[in-house]
Amino acid sequence: MAPEDEVFDTQAARTLVNQLRGTFSTCKTKSYEWRISQLKNLLKLANDHEQDIIDSSYLTSPNLHSKHMSPRSFLCFRSCLADLLDKVKTSITTFPSSAEVFPEPLGVVLVISAWNYPFLLSLDPVIGAIAAGNAVVLKPSEISPATSSLLAKLVGEYMDSSAVKVVEGAVPETSALLEQKWDKIFYTGNGKVGRIVLAAAAKHLTPVALELGGKCPVFVDSNTNLKVTTRRIIAGKWGLNNGQACVSADHIITTKDFAPKLIDALKVELEKFYGNDPLKSEDLSCIVSSNHFARLEKLLDDDKISGKIVHGGQRDQNHLKISPTILLDAPEDSLIMNEEIFGPLLPIVTVDSLEDSFNMVNSKEKPLAAYLFTNDKKLKEEFVRNVSAGGLLINDIALHLANPYLPFGGVGESGMGAYHGKFSFDTFTHKKAVLYRSFAGDASARYPPYTPAKLRLLRALLSGNIIGIIRALLGW
Template identity: 35%
Template sequence: MANTSISDIDNLYSVQAKHRETVKHSTAQQRTKWLEELLKAVLSNEDAIQKALYLDFHKSAMETAITEVFAVEHELKQIIKHLTKWMKDKSVGRSLLFPNVSAYLHYEAKGQVLIITPWNYPFQLPMVHLAAAIAAGNVTMLKLSEFAPNTNQVVRTIIEKIFKPEHVAVIEGEVTETTHLLNKRFDHIHFTGSPAVGKIVMQAASLHLADITLELGGKSPAIFDRNISLRKAIKNVIWAKFVNAGQTCIAPDYLLAPRQLKSEIEQLFKQELEHAFGENPQHSPDYARIINEKQYKRLSSALSDAKSLGAQVVAGGSLDERERYIAPTVLSNVATSNPLMTDEIFGPILPIIYYNQIAEAISFVNQKEKPLALYVFSQDNKFCKHVIRQTSAGSTCINDAMIQILHPNLPFGGVNNSGIGQSTGWYGFKSFSHERAVADVKLIPMSKMFWFPYTEKTYKLLKWIKRIL
């Protein structure tokens, strides 16, 4: 599919600006109907979605069903179920200071929004964030990544059958088109991608003081305690790390483990990787590929550099440039200066760092930017609480990995370098809504008590109010 022309972007922006008030005043029933139609279209196009993801990633049908289709289905069902309740005004309770005031929060659409999505989950992420924008009553320009063209075609087909372009417009393009969009005035910009590009998006948003949600990334650690079932923990990490060939923002980026367990850990990684993908993972029907040549070269170069600086291959390590294949790889003794330890890996390579005391592991984490996720494996609740208190991360999962993003009552988001703002479920609806404070005064206005001219009576009244609060 050809890139959206600049003139088409301008026209779509203009018609959406004219239509925003109509969509803003849509009812819960109307919005629910749109979302129900979207859900129906997703489920009826599952075969096309699976085919597209295979063409873009060599992603298996089952992995697509789990990480793309199910994730969207789950999100849409949650929003459909709760949207009427979410849209209602919410009382915040009375105050002794304001006995005559009914105070509540009113949720209104932000208006005209831009969603910029990445290539790593090219069906899930556009649909999940679009669902929240629709639920909140916005008109939306949805900019898809240029690196997943087959999936983009399916996304476009689904959306254009349900929504008119003045409500939801799909934009395809590269840096030129994205830059042109960012120069426009939006009420909210939702961006998912790297911290480096996130800074560019944030700078562009600041020119118009646009509200913003940034879902970024970083080096998300997994920390093993001594008193765990190693095999179980390693299987958890293998699934989370190597699903989608490691191209997941909340995948464990590196593992911190007790040094005395080194031999057992490395042996178990070899065994469980073979159980998962066979003797040659390149032949496994369940293992995806790297999205494009640029990402393949970045990862293969970092792996080569790591080996030359003394990194030891615990498992995997093989590559095939023709297929953009990198085996599920586990390393130890990786130099701290290597890109694998300084940058987010975003691929199927897992370095293991061994520690003697947990204080070393915590210090190692805290020397880096705050991660999007942090994983703790321990049967000791005090150990888990200690790690959580001593670190900072967008989210944490204990004794599993990545599943926190699917919990319907938890927000998804980062902190500082790993993101700003929150998404999914109620938090996604809230992100795309303006939470408007309303104070409804009944009977006597409070200002009457402090009317001019100020007298001794005014002073006594203020003193009395301060005493009872």
């Protein structure tokens, strides 16, 4: 459903949601067969049109890398669907009985995706929503219009159009969608829009999953493999869309004594990867738009960081490229130290003690990810125990999100809720409690009149006191 075909306003959004509710009410999306067929179709979509997907990403931003849906996601969800019911224990209070947790789809859900990995961040949550048995509306980012258009076309061709829809457009279309009552909203993006989504959802008491961002810190200990550390930092900063990723390294924290060695090592590896003129490197992604380029220039032109650039800083506005840039000890009140960078600029903050800097990070808004490079076992343990973030990774950057058996999500300002693998299934599912009882074992103690003996038995039952139950039954 594209905006150029017809005006997508509040009435159109209401009609769309009602249509999907009609489909959901038939219960067809709840069947195992429907879910598996739709997941297979999504996998086929990705396999059949891999080059189209790559081309659409390139049209949005040349050299802006894109990731694709993995068959592992499909296999993980098939495993979820193979055993839908979880049998659980019962208590003596409900004896005789049996119980189970029945996962049921929430209903009609809205997925609003981001531009930096436009295909992955669109379909990954949609896979979870379908696996859970929901009807879905996907709203791709208007900043990646080529991918948005391709998704609308391919989803219409491969998926059940009565239950899975794509709505293209920008702010007006998103606003019209947010005015509707949904059973879940899943949003990937920034905190500013996240607040708008949350406020709109609150009007209908709609549950929300927010995948946001934050200033992801990288702690680098002197007790580390310096060459591997620098290569992985580069891969996790400039190799990830030139820093345009929510889990990208935002800044480094290291000791004053070790910082010069780290900077020198970064310079050596950066030249190996991107050459003497990184602006001409085909392996370095460009900035997604002129607006984002201007935003990054504003960070670089801040008077408070004058003289702090120790490497890089070159810009090519015509081709929307900024070279890998390292800054040393930018003031805490500078723009670059207070805004999520989301680009190729990497400040290095020096401290006396790495352990003491954990509290410095915890005193600020919680990031989506935090990283530590060290060989020190004790420091690793303190990092895991004391640093609060959506996820942690030791001795690498960003790879934790590639493990479908780990939840991926934020905490505090970096988001709420989690997905990937089974956690995507869970985020679009209501875990319904079910208790089965027969007509046998109908104890008179639960009915009036409530004699002292009955009250003793009820207290014992509620406390699980077996001896008390026996004594009450025997009248002792």
